[in-house]
């Protein structure tokens with residue numbers, strides 16, 4: 001397997017994550033000629049072809065046959081049937097990369113030709129603007145070179161870390177689903193502004209800029225979040241009053257429960273796909 005950027009990549013599934021991977025490949029220097037994407041609806045395939053200049057089709061086996069890397073960007077319940085459809089077209093040594101939540105590497109290895117290298121990736125949607133966080137884990141036959149190639153593919157999407165496969169359900173619960181929790185907080189903060197009499201537009205802009213600024217400060221200062229929170233909290237002031245209300249309403253416990261629920265759902269997805 002070469003790590004040259006002219007490796008031909010087939011992306012199966014042109015939804016939210018499939019489109020993110022296509023855009024990441026182009027940002028990482030791939031030529032659109034070397035990127036194929038499959039979609040079952042012709043109109044979506046045409047949309048992707050027009051937007052990115054990549055080759056789009058609705059035929060998974062033909063597309064896979066020409067690829068050196070196959071990226072599975074399908075919903076977990078569709079992955080099994082599509083692997084059965086394409087297994088005979090996967091050439092020896094083709095790297096299979098999957099972003100599907102829950103499904104273990106073994107699920108792919110059992111359905112693909114013996115020896116196929118598989119890398120699992122858990123990305124998130126801010127990848128589309130280069131502010132993503134992805135974790136990658138190697139399957140039985142994936143080498144350091146395969147992981148390096150996946151890192152190149154994801155190079156323009158933001159943070160990429162290597163983890164053991166056993167940690168991917170937890171990663172899914174934290175960074176995979178995490179943007180949704182952050183959007184939830186942004187929406188709630190904006191709604192609170194409206195409650196207090198601000199216009200929705202002003203409240204939304206303040207909420208987004210505040211969460212963005214706090215995340216950037218946490219990253220750039222390297223300080224513990226508790227230290228940064230204490231710096232906002234003047235003695236006897238407004239912030240301690242607000243944080244006390246967050247504690248009283250169990251917001252911290254709610255976030256921990258959300259992560260456990262998402263982790264459990266990730267495990268269930270694997271069990272459901274094996275039925």
Ligand SMILES: NC(=O)C1=CN([C@@H]2O[C@H](COP(=O)(O)OP(=O)(O)OC[C@H]3O[C@@H](n4cnc5c(N)ncnc54)[C@H](OP(=O)(O)O)[C@@H]3O)[C@@H](O)[C@H]2O)C=CC1
Pocket residue numbers: 012013014015016017018038039040041060073074075076078082099100101122123124125176
């Ligand atoms: N969205 C996210 O934030 C993240 C998603 N993921 C994972 O990414 C995967 C895809 O999720 P997401 O992109 O959100 O889902 P989407 O539904 O947006 O994308 C899946 C795409 O696959 C298409 N599709 C379905 N069947 C086939 C087929 N047989 N051949 C080719 N394409 C097909 C679907 O078309 P149609 O709509 O017509 O059925 C759809 O466009 C999931 O496994 C998810 O766990 C991982 C991390 C984050």
Ligand SMILES: O=C(O)[C@@H]1CCC=N1
Pocket residue numbers: 101172176177
């Ligand atoms: O909701 C999901 O199942 C996917 C996986 C992580 C984010 N979205």
